Structure formats: C-alpha cells, structure tokens
Amino acid sequence: MMYHLLPSPYESQEINHLTLAYFVISSLDFLNSLHLLTHKEAVSDWVLSFHLHPTTIPDPNNGQFYGFHGSRTSMFPPDQTGALLHNNSHLASTYSALAILKIVGYDLSNIDSELMLSSMRNLQQSDGSFIPIHTGGEKDLRFVYCAAAICFMLNNWSGMDKEKAKDYILHCQSYDGGFGLVPGAESQDLHVTFIEMMYHLLPSPYESQEINHLTLAYFVISSLDFLNSLHLLTHKEAVSDWVLSFHLHPTTIPDPNNGQFYGFHGSRTSMFPPDQTGALLHNNSHLASTYSALAILKIVGYDLSNIDSELMLSSMRNLQQSDGSFIPIHTGGEKDLRFVYCAAAICFMLNNWSGMDKEKAKDYILHCQSYDGGFGLVPGAESQGGATYCAIASLRLMGFIEDNLLSTCASSSLIDVPLLLDWIVQRQGTDGGIQGRPNKSSDTCYAFWIGAVLKILGGYDFVDSKALHGFLLACQYKYGGFSKFPGEFPDLYHTYYAFTASSMLEESGFNSLCPELGITQVAAKGL
Structure with a gap:
C-alpha cells in the first residue's frame, strides 16, 4: 500500500520523498518480497531523475554538491546561463538514492x-x-554517517577526509560511553542546567565569596553566552539594572582628583551610604568588579554609552601608581598585573583610553617579564600563567603588540617572543592538561590562561588539542560543570574557564571566544 500510495499524513514529508521510498523498497527487501517490484528498471530511472547533473562543465571546488535531491519540490532548473542558483542536493537523499x-x-x-x-x-x-x-x-554525526556510507557504496573514499571524520566521531563520545550527535551534546545540556542552577541560587559554599558577587555573576552569565543559551535570560533588562545598582554615583559634584574611584562595587556588603554631608567615607568600588560589571553589560546588550565613562575613567587614573601598575581600590591593596589588565579591559570596552597612562602601564608590564620568558605578577616574581595572560592581553588591548604575532612573522621589540613561546609550550603536561608554572599539577583554568596567550599570539596550533580535550573530559562532572582536577567536584570558576577552553578547541555548541577580553566574540563586538 505504501509503495503505491502514501497516506495524506505524509504530504508534509514530501521534501523527503526519496527517503520515504528507501524505507518502502528496503522493507520489501527485508521481507523477502522484492519480487513484487515488477519494474525495477522504472524504479532506478525514477531515482536517477533526482540526480543533479550540471549543465556546464562543473568545477568541483565551487562549493556545490552534485548529489541527489530529496523530492521534486527541491529541484529548480538552472538559469538562462546554465548556472544552478538553487542546488538542494542533500547528503541524506544521496544515501537513500544509492541504497535504493x-x-x-x-x-x-x-x-x-x-x-x-x-x-x-x-x-x-x-x-x-x-x-x-x-x-x-546542522552538522553532526548523521551526515558523517551518510558521507561514509556513500563512499563505501561507491567503493571510493575520495569524498571525505577519514582522519578528520574519525577525530570528530571520537569527540562525540560522552563521559558515559555513548555518543551524542555533536561533541558534548548531552553533557552540554547538563552544563546549561548546572549554570542555570547557579544563576537562580548559589550553593552555600559560595557565601564566603559574597564580596565578589558581581564577579560570580559574570562567570554565570558569560557561561550561558558561551553555551549559546543566553535566551534563558528572559529579563536581560533586569540583569542590567541589577548590575548598574552596584555603580558608585557621587552625591555631590565629584572631584576626579580627590583620590576616589567611581566604578562598581563587588557586592551589597561592600556598599556603604554617604555620611550626612554626602561624603563617601567608605568607597569600595573595585577594578575587578568594574571589569566584571562592564563585561556583563556587554553580554546582555546594554549600551555602555549610557554610563558616565568620563568620570569613571578620570577617577580610575587615581589608581595608577608611579611605576605604571594599578591598585584595585582607592584605599590601597596589592598592585600587580591583574589590575593593569582590568584597567586596560575597562578602557577598551568603553573605547576611551583616558583612564590610564598606557606608556607607563606598558613599561610596568615589560618589567614583569622573567628570565625564562613568562611573566610574574610583579617585577622579579616567578612566571605564572595568569600573570602572563594579563601581560599579553593588556599589551594587545593597548595596541602595543600585533594580532597573531607569530603567524604574521611580525617582530616586536617589546617582549622576547621566542623565550615566551618556549616557556608557554612547556606548560602542557603528559596528562594533556596545562599547568600554571613548572612543577605544578595541570589545572583546568590554565587551559584558558595559557591557551588564550597562544591564541592572541597566533600560536594555538602548539596546543595538543586532542590531549587537552581528554584532560577536560576527565575534569567534567557527570551532572554538569568542571572541577579543578580530575575526580573532584565542580566549581563555578573552573567550569567557566573550561567553557572558554572548549571554545578555543572549537568544540561544537560553544560560541567563539574573544581571548583578549575573556568573553564571546559576539559580546565583545557588541552584536
């Protein structure tokens, strides 16, 4: 019955006519009833009528695919010049056609x-x-299978790079032993659930981190962006309003030279009201919190021109020290490359460099390069992965080094690139993971801190991607999230940097990373 007349419910499947025919004809074969097809030549002629034949001498490198269409409605004639403007030949239809x-x-x-x-x-x-x-x-295992089956049936494997296809298939194996349609398919859903949980309610162990509430929010919201799940934030305006509520607004006409910094507080507990005269006796706005705030606002699409950037940046100069470094808060604190990076990223996101003396910052960064090529947090300190990232990302944001420095063969008088590269490539261990400094264990977060440096320099090919992927899988928790080391429980910090590393590894389902800012390319460009 199905062979002679498909019932009306199949009308919506007309685009898959050839695949439906495959089910019918192959079913007859399994039922040992192929003899009922009394006109097999007519069947083959009908199938061949769906084959795309170019009307001009074809160029196999023109991007077209000369396979089989799935139905009559997907077939369009060439234009007057013979060009195929609407080529809808499909891998699945081609598999079905050859099988029939x-x-x-x-x-x-x-x-x-x-x-x-x-x-x-x-x-x-x-x-x-x-x-x-x-x-x-969509690109997934279904079409890898179709391609492999087509090559097998034609006894010709020139239609695919088998090694690349094999690697893709292996990346699709999940932690539980099965395979998803794309790498991390099922685990990605678990990661989204893990981050959603963090969005609605942070677990009690994070209570001690309340002072960094805004930074934790950055990890959560940017994670959703990397997981292509930002649509789950149904009230982005409420998110931006919440972030803006941490912004320090002076109650009197501010003096940008009074030593204060008019940025963002990190949490409610660090916010104190002004005294009766309007003076801010306890201004705890912080460079790292300000970076996190602006990053979140960019991610949710808030227009940063609505912020009084002139006051923020002119007051930020109060935090820069005579040696070019930055303290994080106007009352003092550590001064090192972390806060130089925060200052550079803030200026970059606001597209205004009045907040810092770039030359002084550059000189401070250069003094932090160690004898072994890496960078320490302060001059003379041991080289460390996070400090090296802050140095290279800051120099790139400030425009002192070129993009893809290695791949363009550009020379730089600023930093010793060969020595830096030698130090960087030694950070990947035999377990596939990346360490922050010599004689330390591999740690999930350094897949970003070290990997992003190579990405900025144009040398990410030096990473053994397959080995790093294996290490990250070992740190992936079965219910979502990533841990610092294999076999431990996940945490928000290491989960976030595992996502950024997965993005650099071009894992399916992850949005592209802007390595200089640590957010997605879409957010960085403000699209």
Missing part, C-alpha cells in the same frame, strides 16, 4: 562518482563533521 539503486540491482559504476565525491568534500567542515547541503545546515 543497490537494492534494485542497478550498477553504481554508471554514476559519475568522481564528480559526486569530489564535490562532497565541500560539505566536510574543518572539525571533520559534514553539513547536509552546500548552503549549510
């Missing part, structure tokens, strides 16, 4: 397999996956 032809005994050597397969390579992506149609679409 084999079932009815058609000799597949009659098909121009060379053109079909050489053009099929246009569908394979850089990560080894396949898109189903030359204009795009």
Whole structure:
C-alpha cells in the first residue's frame, strides 16, 4: 500500500520523498518480497531523475554538491546561463538514492562518482563533521554517517577526509560511553542546567565569596553566552539594572582628583551610604568588579554609552601608581598585573583610553617579564600563567603588540617572543592538561590562561588539542560543570574557564571566544 500510495499524513514529508521510498523498497527487501517490484528498471530511472547533473562543465571546488535531491519540490532548473542558483542536493537523499539503486540491482559504476565525491568534500567542515547541503545546515554525526556510507557504496573514499571524520566521531563520545550527535551534546545540556542552577541560587559554599558577587555573576552569565543559551535570560533588562545598582554615583559634584574611584562595587556588603554631608567615607568600588560589571553589560546588550565613562575613567587614573601598575581600590591593596589588565579591559570596552597612562602601564608590564620568558605578577616574581595572560592581553588591548604575532612573522621589540613561546609550550603536561608554572599539577583554568596567550599570539596550533580535550573530559562532572582536577567536584570558576577552553578547541555548541577580553566574540563586538 505504501509503495503505491502514501497516506495524506505524509504530504508534509514530501521534501523527503526519496527517503520515504528507501524505507518502502528496503522493507520489501527485508521481507523477502522484492519480487513484487515488477519494474525495477522504472524504479532506478525514477531515482536517477533526482540526480543533479550540471549543465556546464562543473568545477568541483565551487562549493556545490552534485548529489541527489530529496523530492521534486527541491529541484529548480538552472538559469538562462546554465548556472544552478538553487542546488538542494542533500547528503541524506544521496544515501537513500544509492541504497535504493543497490537494492534494485542497478550498477553504481554508471554514476559519475568522481564528480559526486569530489564535490562532497565541500560539505566536510574543518572539525571533520559534514553539513547536509552546500548552503549549510546542522552538522553532526548523521551526515558523517551518510558521507561514509556513500563512499563505501561507491567503493571510493575520495569524498571525505577519514582522519578528520574519525577525530570528530571520537569527540562525540560522552563521559558515559555513548555518543551524542555533536561533541558534548548531552553533557552540554547538563552544563546549561548546572549554570542555570547557579544563576537562580548559589550553593552555600559560595557565601564566603559574597564580596565578589558581581564577579560570580559574570562567570554565570558569560557561561550561558558561551553555551549559546543566553535566551534563558528572559529579563536581560533586569540583569542590567541589577548590575548598574552596584555603580558608585557621587552625591555631590565629584572631584576626579580627590583620590576616589567611581566604578562598581563587588557586592551589597561592600556598599556603604554617604555620611550626612554626602561624603563617601567608605568607597569600595573595585577594578575587578568594574571589569566584571562592564563585561556583563556587554553580554546582555546594554549600551555602555549610557554610563558616565568620563568620570569613571578620570577617577580610575587615581589608581595608577608611579611605576605604571594599578591598585584595585582607592584605599590601597596589592598592585600587580591583574589590575593593569582590568584597567586596560575597562578602557577598551568603553573605547576611551583616558583612564590610564598606557606608556607607563606598558613599561610596568615589560618589567614583569622573567628570565625564562613568562611573566610574574610583579617585577622579579616567578612566571605564572595568569600573570602572563594579563601581560599579553593588556599589551594587545593597548595596541602595543600585533594580532597573531607569530603567524604574521611580525617582530616586536617589546617582549622576547621566542623565550615566551618556549616557556608557554612547556606548560602542557603528559596528562594533556596545562599547568600554571613548572612543577605544578595541570589545572583546568590554565587551559584558558595559557591557551588564550597562544591564541592572541597566533600560536594555538602548539596546543595538543586532542590531549587537552581528554584532560577536560576527565575534569567534567557527570551532572554538569568542571572541577579543578580530575575526580573532584565542580566549581563555578573552573567550569567557566573550561567553557572558554572548549571554545578555543572549537568544540561544537560553544560560541567563539574573544581571548583578549575573556568573553564571546559576539559580546565583545557588541552584536
């Protein structure tokens, strides 16, 4: 019955006509009833009528795929010049077509397999996956299978890079042993759930971190952005209002030279009201909290021009010290590369460099490069991964070093790049993970701090991506999130930096990273 007339509910599946025919004809074969097809030649002719034949001499590198269409409605004639403006040939339809032809005994050597397969390579992506149609679409294991089956049936493997496809397949194996359609498919849903939980209610162990509430919020909201799940924030305006409530606004006409910093507080407990005269006796606005606040606002799409950046930046100069370093808060504190980075990132996001003396900051950074090539938090300190990131990202944000310094073969008189690179590449351990300094264990967060330095310099190919992926999987918790070391419980900090590392590894489902700012490219560009 299905062979002669498909019932009306299948009308919506007309676009998959060839696949439906495959189910019917292969079913007859399994039922040992293929003899009921009395006109097999007519069946093969019907299937072949869906094959895309170029009307001009084809160029296999033009991005087109010369396979089979799935139905009549997906077939469009060429234009007056013979150009195929609407080529809808599809991998799944091509698999179905070849399977039917084999079932009815058609000799597949009659098909121009060379053109079909050489053009099929246009569908394979850089990560080894396949898109189903030359204009795009989902890329996952379904279409890797279709491509492999097509090559197998045609006895010709020129249509795909098998090694790349193999690596993609292996990346799709989940922590529980099964395979998802894309790398991290099921675990990614668990990660989203883990972050959603953190968004609604931070667990009690984070109570001691209340002073860093805004920074914890940055980890949560930016995580959702990396997981392509920012749509779960249904009230982005409420998020921006909450963040803006931490912004310090002077109650009297401010003097930008009074030593105060008019940035963002990190939490409610660090906010104190002015005294009866309006004086801010306890101003605890902080550089790191200000960076976190601006990053969140960019992520949720808030227009930063609404902020009084002139006051914020002119007062931020009060935090810069005579040696070019920054203290985090106007009452003092440690002065090191972390706060130089925060200041540079704040100026960059606000597109206004009046908040710092870039030359002094540059000189301070250069004094922090150690004898071994890495950077310490302060001049003379031991090289460390986080400090090295702050140094290189700051120099890049300030425009003192070029983008992709290594790949463009550009020379720089500022830093000893070969020595830095030598120190950096030694940080990946035999377990695949990355350490922050010599003789330390691999730690999830350094997959970002060290990896992002290589990304900025244009040397990420020096990372053994497969080994690092394996280490991150070992740190992935079965209910979502990542831990610092394999076998431990997850935490928000290491989970966030595992996401950024996964983005650099181009894992499927993660938005692209802006390595200089530590947020997604979309957020960084304000799209």
